[in-house]
Amino acid sequence: MWMKTNKKSAVAIGVVLLIGLALGVAILRSGEAAHGDDEHGHAEESHAQEEAAEAHVEISDAQLQRQGVEIAVAGPARLRSSLQLLGEVQLNQDRSVFVTPRLAGIVEAVRANAGDRVSKGQVLAVISSQALADQRGELLVAKQRLALARTTLEREKKLWEDKISAEQDYLAARQAWQEAEITAERARQKLAAIDAGAASAQGLARYEIRSPIAGVVTDKKISVGEVLKEDSPIFQVADLSTLWVGVSVPAKEVNRLKLGDAGSVKAAGIEAEATAKLSYVGALVGEQSRNATARLLLPNPKGLWRPGLPVTVDLQGEAFEVPVAVRLEAVQSLGEQSVVFGREGQEFEARPLTLGRSDGRHVEVLKGLTAGARYAASNSHLIKADIGKAGAGHAH
Numbered sequence: 069m070w071m072k073t074n075k076k077s078a079v080a081i082g083v084v085l086l087i088g089l090a091l092g093v094a095i096l097r098s099g100e101a102a103h104g105d106d107e108h109g110h111a112e113e114s115h116a117q118e119e120a121a122e123a124h125v126e127i128s129d130a131q132l133q134r135q136g137v138e139i140a141v142a143g144p145a146r147l148r149s150s151l152q153l154l155g156e157v158q159l160n161q162d163r164s165v166f167v168t169p170r171l172a173g174i175v176e177a178v179r180a181n182a183g184d185r186v187s188k189g190q191v192l193a194v195i196s197s198q199a200l201a202d203q204r205g206e207l208l209v210a211k212q213r214l215a216l217a218r219t220t221l222e223r224e225k226k227l228w229e230d231k232i233s234a235e236q237d238y239l240a241a242r243q244a245w246q247e248a249e250i251t252a253e254r255a256r257q258k259l260a261a262i263d264a265g266a267a268s269a270q271g272l273a274r275y276e277i278r279s280p281i282a283g284v285v286t287d288k289k290i291s292v293g294e295v296l297k298e299d300s301p302i303f304q305v306a307d308l309s310t311l312w313v314g315v316s317v318p319a320k321e322v323n324r325l326k327l328g329d330a331g332s333v334k335a336a337g338i339e340a341e342a343t344a345k346l347s348y349v350g351a352l353v354g355e356q357s358r359n360a361t362a363r364l365l366l367p368n369p370k371g372l373w374r375p376g377l378p379v380t381v382d383l384q385g386e387a388f389e390v391p392v393a394v395r396l397e398a399v400q401s402l403g404e405q406s407v408v409f410g411r412e413g414q415e416f417e418a419r420p421l422t423l424g425r426s427d428g429r430h431v432e433v434l435k436g437l438t439a440g441a442r443y444a445a446s447n448s449h450l451i452k453a454d455i456g457k458a459g460a461g462h463a464h
Contacts, residue, residue, distance in 0.1 A: 124417040125454045139411060140445035142437050145393035147427040149385035151324060155315035155333075157366065157377040163307035165280050168299055170262040173197030173275060175294045180303070182288045186279045192303055193277045193290055199298075201272035203258055210252035217241070217248035283307040286375075311373055313344055313364040315381050319353045322360045324385055331364050331383040340372055346383065382428065390424070390432040391439060398445045399423070399431060400452045408437065409444040409451040416444060416451050 132139070173195035180192045224241035227233035264275055287304035296302065313333055317325065329346040344364035353360050364381065366373060398408045399421070407418040419441075424432030437443070444451045 124415055125451070126414045127416060127451070127454065128414060135450045136447050137444050137450055138446040139442055140395055140398065142392050142394050142433065142441045142443060143439045144389065144391050145430050145432075146387055146389055147393065147425060147430055147432065148387045149324070149425060150428045151317075151321055151383040151385065152428075153315040153317060153381045153383060155313045155364075155379050155381045157335075157373050157375050157379060158312040158314050158363075159286070159306050159308075159375045160310050160312050160365070163281070163283070163310060164286070165305055166301040167192060167277060167279065167303035167305060168301050169193075169195060169197075169275070169277055169296050170298055171195070171197040171199050171264075171275055172298045173200070173273075173296055175290055175292050175296060176274075178288075178290055178292055180279075180285050180288070182285050184285045186283065186285060186305060188279060188282045190279045191276045192279055192285075195275045195277065195296060196273045197275045198273060200262070200264055200275050203255065203262075203264075204272045207252070207255035207259060210248070210255045214245070214248040214252045217245035221245040277302070279303075279305050281305055281307055308368055308371055308375075311366045311368050311375065312347075313366050313379060313381060315362050315364070315383075316357065316359040317349075317362050319358050319360060322349065322353075325349050325362060325383070326385075329383055329385060331381045333364070333366060333379050333381055335373070335377050335379045337377065338372065342366060342373070344381075384427075388425070392433040392437060393430045394421075394433055394437065394443060395445045396426060396429055396431045398443055398448045400448055402452065402455075409448055409455075410437065411442045411444065416455070418455065419443075 127137075174197075175193060175195050177194040178192075179194070180186055180190070186192065221238075221241045221244070224233060224238045228235055228238035262275075263278065283305045284307075285303055286306045288302070289300075290296070290302040313331075325346060327346055327349065331344050331346065332341060333344050334341045344366040346362060347365040348363040350361040364383075394408055399406050400408070402418050402420075405420040406423055407420050409416040410419045411417075420436050421433055422435035424434045426432065
């Protein structure tokens, strides 16, 4: 009995010792892992400090002059927000008209072609219209009846005043004259509505189609001998002294737009640049594009700009003051940071920045640089390259 008890105790003691040994090994390994993580963290921090220490280089004034590096001073600036958009030059629809004959007829002559510059009232085409002949005939008849009614009225008035005829005859003659005058005026108005006057020496059916505005013929759909309908558009005439620039604006940017804002319009194809003003902002956003449409009014006094030309638009918004700004061309990427290369004495050092708003030429500095600090502006990428070379030499 005693022997059995001793054996059980020995087994229990052995189990306890094994558990203790296992716990000790686990604790030892955990300590080693923690020590390894600390060493890794220290190594990363040391590496970052090393990189920061290497992000500088000494360059003399003579070297800067040879490389074309310009030194600028950070400071307050007045910036103007800008929005870069793609657009297309379009006809100014407020200064463009479709010319229709207003009467059916046969084309006898065409006096203008697409691309021709025409003046207001210039004859574009001539047609022969039976409907016009009928209307002019009505006017001639109405004029003759009016003349006869006027003569009768004058005669009856004199007879009534001389007490030869009754007043009733005079009143009837006056009523007939008034009716004839109304009929003649109605015939004149019908001709005026289709921009056609009384009969000319060429005949009652001759109808001259004239340009309603001065401009350029941008489209022509008429030929001699063709039978025209009264509502057929046969010419398009546009005044190209002003044009539209249509742009598509992302919905999130629409509220930044204000009528009258100025925009710089550029076209690479003709190497031209002009200033246009925002004249229209659409009230709707496209279901597919999620963009709104807007238009700028583009002056075109020399006829340099042409409809259909693709352009880029730099739309300028409201101006705002910032305490510290640098030139946008000075900002470089170093790792994952935006930096400028500040200068102290002969040494340039990469200074990480927190940037704010930009107008495309300058950018606001929220953190990392103070007013009065000198930095590399133009050709700052050369400073970045020199720092990279210095860092590579230090690594070796």
